[in-house]
Amino acid sequence: MNRIRARLSTLSAPATGFVSQPEPRTIGSFARGRQISAGNFLFAGYLVEAPDTAIWDLPMPDHAFEEELHGFTWIDDLAAVGDGAANLRMRTWTHAWITRFGRGTGPGWTPDLTGRRLIRWIHHAIVLLNAQGGSSSQAFFRSLAQQTNFLAHRWTAASPGLSRFEALTGLIYAGISLEGMDRHLSPAVKALGRECISQIDEQGGIPTRNPEELMEVFTLLSWAAAALRETGHAPGVAHLAALERIAPALRALRHADGGLARFHGGGRGIEGRLDQALAASGIKGGRREGLAMGFYRLGHGRTSVLVDAASPPVRDASAQGHASTLAFELTSGRRPLVVNCGSGRTFGEKWRRAGRATPSHSTLAIEGYSSARLGVAGVIDGRMAELLVDAPRDVRIEPRNSDLSSGLIAGHDGYLATHGLTHVRQLYLSFDGRGVHGEDVLATVEKSDERQFDRALDGLELKGVRFKLRFHLHPDVDAELDMGGTAVSMALKSGEIWVFRHSGDAKLTLEPSVYLERGRLAPRATRQIVLSAVAVDYATRISWTLAKAQDTPDTIRDLEREDMMLVD
Numbered sequence: 324m325n326r327i328r329a330r331l332s333t334l335s336a337p338a339t340g341f342v343s344q345p346e347p348r349t350i351g352s353f354a355r356g357r358q359i360s361a362g363n364f365l366f367a368g369y370l371v372e373a374p375d376t377a378i379w380d381l382p383m384p385d386h387a388f389e390e391e392l393h394g395f396t397w398i399d400d401l402a403a404v405g406d407g408a409a410n411l412r413m414r415t416w417t418h419a420w421i422t423r424f425g426r427g428t429g430p431g432w433t434p435d436l437t438g439r440r441l442i443r444w445i446h447h448a449i450v451l452l453n454a455q456g457g458s459s460s461q462a463f464f465r466s467l468a469q470q471t472n473f474l475a476h477r478w479t480a481a482s483p484g485l486s487r488f489e490a491l492t493g494l495i496y497a498g499i500s501l502e503g504m505d506r507h508l509s510p511a512v513k514a515l516g517r518e519c520i521s522q523i524d525e526q527g528g529i530p531t532r533n534p535e536e537l538m539e540v541f542t543l544l545s546w547a548a549a550a551l552r553e554t555g556h557a558p559g560v561a562h563l564a565a566l567e568r569i570a571p572a573l574r575a576l577r578h579a580d581g582g583l584a585r586f587h588g589g590g591r592g593i594e595g596r597l598d599q600a601l602a603a604s605g606i607k608g609g610r611r612e613g614l615a616m617g618f619y620r621l622g623h624g625r626t627s628v629l630v631d632a633a634s635p636p637v638r639d640a641s642a643q644g645h646a647s648t649l650a651f652e653l654t655s656g657r658r659p660l661v662v663n664c665g666s667g668r669t670f671g672e673k674w675r676r677a678g679r680a681t682p683s684h685s686t687l688a689i690e691g692y693s694s695a696r697l698g699v700a701g702v703i704d705g706r707m708a709e710l711l712v713d714a715p716r717d718v719r720i721e722p723r724n725s726d727l728s729s730g731l732i733a734g735h736d737g738y739l740a741t742h743g744l745t746h747v748r749q750l751y752l753s754f755d756g757r758g759v760h761g762e763d764v765l766a767t768v769e770k771s772d773e774r775q776f777d778r779a780l781d782g783l784e785l786k787g788v789r790f791k792l793r794f795h796l797h798p799d800v801d802a803e804l805d806m807g808g809t810a811v812s813m814a815l816k817s818g819e820i821w822v823f824r825h826s827g828d829a830k831l832t833l834e835p836s837v838y839l840e841r842g843r844l845a846p847r848a849t850r851q852i853v854l855s856a857v858a859v860d861y862a863t864r865i866s867w868t869l870a871k872a873q874d875t876p877d878t879i880r881d882l883e884r885e886d887m888m889l890v891d
Contacts, residue, residue, distance in 0.1 A: 438493025624756020
């Protein structure tokens, strides 16, 4: 139906020009723009080196690679460079797309990609139309009208959530900006309001529980609201109310270094995107207290801890969901210390599946099991996706404070059906931000749980239920076993030294791990602290601490720069 509607849209009356043009608000990467200008095309985890090749003539290594090209976010990167060569590529490749795909062919005719593309074309129209002849300009406006007509008929085909917000924001941009397209504006504004009501809950969260996706939704809503106001139109009440709910939630999902917590398929976010969106929205105030989209934040001194303290996303919203219940991340100043492996979807299906499993997160996992399992398949945006099943449904949390720290105690039932065990985790962050105390317990709660645990022991010939506590470290952390193998010392690039210790009947090891980061060609090698233990009783308890070394000062002038290149 997308293809049919795309071809029917060629019959649309063309737009003849701009009524108004929203200011460019998209943030591109100067480093990526330089790479693209040099002919190094890194998309969806694939690098194609073709210095003298037009972008549409590249060999397409994967469907995701091709989709990223048709979404045109790379225009933002070239615009960040802004020199003559980059601007020429923007113009040439955009008009080449119109010639090659403008009549409804190619993979770019989906509602989300079309909305994404329209936003970029309108943002950068001055550059795209510079020094173009009459026929090229007419073709550009004809294509804009065709894509607008396509969106007006097909935005409902986009999956609820980010894809639909992209489609509707693109339609609003077109309705505001293009002559003859204003008839689409009012229906799009009303539809956007309905989506805000259905997709953004009272706490400012979305069903996927993906922090980076929430940031992208907030960014789109901010752009749409600003564009409407600039042209004398009022954003809808539901639209503005959604922004008011999301902003404090996003502030609570942000680490001390400004990056987002990496859960449920999301990454740390494009640098500067969140700060710009929050500033542009004009929504002031602090972060949400308590749970924000199911995450609990502890923050003192220069340290932040973010805990996944709710059930995973359900049904179709779980297509990128992770079995990460009770996992946490810790950042000290500008330096991530404890992380989750992240989403591996840009590195292929095997890495994507591995990144979703509990062992890829900084929490407890029973050997051979995740706290949620991958099961039934669903169709999301036209693609098959594995959904989470048998996930924890009873996740309880209770804040705990003392004279020296703040924290929480939380538990989940993800191993109840298989082993009769409940995982309970306590985390406390000292008020000076210098130390975290944790305790993890596997225990039976009811008599029926004891019987299930006994059956599990029988199946294991009474050898006990093996489990591991994992603390995945960021690749920039230099870790080594210390104190005769009873502790782990960790040096950050800032000069801070952190020390990990534990008590309880567990074996401490330092093992290989990976850091799955979008924008790289391959997973980055890193390490993980592992505590291996066996549960043979109805309650097994392991305590541990993460603390700054005594000679590490409270404040450090951290001048170490990140590598600007995206390619390893």
